[in-house]
Amino acid sequence: MRVLRSYGRGIKEATLQPKMIFILWVRNFIFGVFIFYLFFKFFSDTTGKSVLAEGLLKKFDFNVLLELLIHHGESVSTILSVGFILILVYFLVSIFLYGGILSALTLSPEARDEKKGHFAQVFFQGAGKFFGRFFRLSIYSLILWTAFVLINIVLNPVGRFLTGNGTNEQLAFYLFWIRLAIGLFLVFLIRMILDYSRIEIVIEDSRSVFLSLFRIVKFVFQKFGKTLVLYYLIVLTGIALIVIYWLLKSILPSFSSSLLMILVPLVVGQLFIALQSWLKIIFQSAQLVFYISLSSS
DSSP states (O other): OOHHHHHHHHHHHOOOOOOOHHHHHHHHHHHHHHHHHHHHHHHHHTTTTTTTHHHHSOOOHHHHHHHHHHTHHHHHHHHHHHHHHHHHHHHHHHHHHHHHHHHTOOOOHHHHTTTTTHHHHHHHHHHHHHHHHHHHHHHHHHHHHHHHHHHHHHHHHHHHTTTTTTTTTTHHHHHHHHHHHHHHHHHHHHHHHHHHHHHHHHHHTSSOHHHHHHHHHOOOOOOOHHHHHHHHHHHHHHHHHHHHHHHHHHHOOEEEEOOHHHHHHHHHEEEHHHHHHHHHHHHHHHHHHHHHHHHHO
């Protein structure tokens, strides 16, 4: 029941945060525009209206794509470099925003009334205050990600042994899906540990980031079943949103107007991005409620 209450309150809290959703949407929109422009500029500069462009637009042709990569290797290298920088900046901005999200969510009802009309001040002050600590947490999380890599390295020879170096194709097929399930489980587990670590750092105003991470690892394994159930409930909510999005895309009518053909899918896509932002806040708020309820009991 505690898990379901936390899940329900997380959804309610996230729904009451339109300004927060807007900030996260703007973050995704800006980076999306940069990436779209990057690739659009590359293809327009390198192909234009040539036969090469027609080959890519009418039908995907690997040979055409390979020719593009060979003849425009420097441009591809530049795009990869810029793309890496964009990913790094996105990562840093995300760390920054986590502090704002949790600072706003952890305000008491009295403090919220007092700070009413000062959302931006609360959000960005919290983002700045916890950025350094959350960045250090990301560095310390490399310990967990290293363990993830080592587990996968260990599973490689086990898989080869069980399948006779791949000769048992049926068993190899099943082991592939088992490996995928284990990998996703570990990724979600690490992300969940980091979520609770950020929550503790904000609630306790802790500067001992490594100690907070250590305590949360202990907390998660002590409440392993409940923390997993809550996390996967939210993950299933995200999967449901993806299914709804693709269903909407599949039933969109064909428009005679070229403007509507572009505008309608664009609006649907932006709504989906806003829902993704809403889901991110649900993760933080539901786990925050759950952590507080366990800490106070």
